[in-house]
Amino acid sequence: MNIKNIQQPFIKIFPGDFSGNTMQRNTPKVLFSTVEPAGFDHPKLIAFNEKLSEEMGLGKFEEKDLNFLVGTQLPENVKTYSTAYAGHQFGNWAGQLGDGRAILAGEIKNSKGEKNEIQWKGAGATPYSRHADGRAVLRSSVREYLMSEAMFHLGVPTTRALSLTFTGEDVVRDIMYSGNPELEKGAVVIRTAESFLRFGHFELMSAQQEYKTLQELVDFTIENYFKEITSEGVQKYKDFFENVGRRTADLMVEWYRVGFVHGVMNTDNMSILGLTIDYGPYSMMDEYDLNFTPNTTDLPGRRYAFGKQGQISQWNLWQLANALHPLIKDEKFLEDILNDYGSYFWESHDRMLCRKFGFDQLLTSDEKFFTSWQSLMQDLQLDYTLFFNELEKYDDQKDLRFQFENVSYTFLNDEKISKLEDFMKEYQSRLEKNIISREKSLELMHKANPKFILRNYLLYQCIEEINEGKTDMLHKLTHALENPYHTIYPEFSAKRPSGYDDISGCSMLSCSS
Structure with missing residues (x-):
């Protein structure tokens, strides 16, 4: 692997705490602290993403690279660091947070000029670990490695995973917070993204009234990751916030398209670039349920339930608007953008549903149709992905019970079959309003509906x-x-x-x- 070309533009521009002290502490007025990975003596490779490595310009894996994959052996030019951010967790201000088990090496540029940051997750404690050990266990590392790649191939904006490696040590974890901790195998994931900047980075600087650093951070972000913004002055910051809002809404729509539930949409887990970030207690949707949350910590309120993700993303953007207000200083503009968010999101969401159903255009009557469909899905406990797969193969000459019995998580009695029959008639009637052929309609469905999801x-x-x-x-x-x-x-x-x-x-x- 070609790791000697790692650059560190972030660390060169912003003030940092260079003490190298990994003890948990507040680090006011700085955006990062330098910290060295813990180092592991007996790493063992589990998986390496060769395609991604080639795309990034790192080249092929060699045995000598193994120590780098767990952060034990670093290039001489690299000073590793973790970043500080703040956030709202489950609706409450949590103050300073930060990369508790993530350590950044910097960024690498490929032959096309594309940049990707490289980050270890699980390589040891940082000043932001909040009394934790900074390690990661195998189960969480496998989940992040596979799911981030699954989302990428589904076409959903996401961080990605380069490698998955055993550390050779055991880690103590209480998986359900039940007072029964157990030893689990430790692992490290190297994850990559164009940037790991979060809403929380901007919230931290604003909360500390470090407005000069906040402005420098926004300028840095625009210059590096929002090339489409060419305006100047206050308008530049307005365009930035509006763009972040659009990217966030587009991401939520993609989550709904494939049936992804994040589980912990705190503001510190929201990417400023509109990427899926921090794969923790997530789940792909099995039986369709707007009230489903995969996160036991989210009970009983279900703040981050599947059906609330659009609403919560808007709430999170309100917090970002508050953080950026010192630069924009225009309450009406911010309110207008946030109020327009719902309209943009729902229109995008409904157009996405049209593609899943094979409709060539969004009609005013479709709102009623979609509501009818949601009711059917929940009443019959139908599998979200498999329902659309069967819909693509629907044949009105075949018995509905036979077609959909392997899609439902409950027994399809006569009453439920009758509801399904009524809906299918409604669907057939709606298809007849298409201008395109059935072949073109199916093409829309094939592109929108995955056949495989990582359950x-x-x-x-x-x-x-x-x-x-x-x-x-x-x-x-x-x-x-x-x-x-x-x-x-x-x-x-x-x-x-x-x-x-x-x-x-x-x-x-x-x-x-």
Whole structure:
């Protein structure tokens, strides 16, 4: 791997704390602290993303690179660091936070001029670890490695994963916060993104009234990641906020398209670039439920439930607006942008649903149709992904019970079949309003509806196998997630087996996941 070309523009521009002290503490008036990874003596490679490495300009993996993958051996020009940010967690101001188990090496530029930051997750404590050890366990590392790549291949903006490596040490974790901690295998993921800047970075500087640094941070972000913004003065900051809002709304729509539930949409987990970031207690949707949250910590309020993600993203943008107000100083503009967010989001969301159903245009009557569909999905406990897969194959000459019995998580009695029949008639009637042919309609559906999603029970199986020293499932899942719009392994394109309903890690997870 070509790691000697790692650059550090962020660390050169912003003030930092260079003490190298990993003890947990506040670091006022700075955006980062230099910190060295813990170092691990017996790492073992689990997976390496060769395609991504080549795309980034790092080249092929060699055995000598193994120590770099866990942060033990670094290029001479690299001074590793973690960043400070703030945030609202579950609706409450949490003050200073930061990269508690993430350490940045810098960024690498490929031959096309594209830049990607390189970050270890699980490589040791930082000043922002809040009394934690900065380590990561195998299960959470596998989940992040596979799911971030799955989202990329689904076409959803996301961070990505370069490598997954055993550290050779055990880590103590209480997976369900039940007072029963256990030893688990430690691991490190190298994740990459154009930038890991979050809403919380801007919130921190604003809350500390470091307005000069806040302005420098926004200028840095625009110059490096928002090339489309060419305005000057206050208008530049207005355009920045509006652009962040659009990217955020577009991301939410993509989450809804594929059935992704993040589980912990705190402002410190929101990417300023509109990327999916921080894969913790997430889940892909099995049975359709607007009230589903995969995060046990989110109970009983279900703040981050599937159906609330659009609303919460808007709430988070309100907090970003408050942080940027010292630069924009125009309450009406900010309110207008935030009020328009809902209209933009819902129109984009409904146009996305049109593609999933194979409709060539959004009609005013579609709102009623979509409401009817949501009611059907929840009443019959239909699998979100498999429902649309069956819809693509729908044949009005076949028995509906036979077509959809493997899509429902409940028994389809006569009453439920009658509801399904009524909906299918409604759907057929709506299809007749298309201008395009049925072939073109199906093309829309094929592009919008994945055949494979990375369900939690599959991840659970994979983690169990890796713990036993097996990697067959890992390789199969990797192949499947790289081809999500094709049925590579039919056994993976099926609803969650009932035997996994009550197993921790297969439906709901804690934040420690």
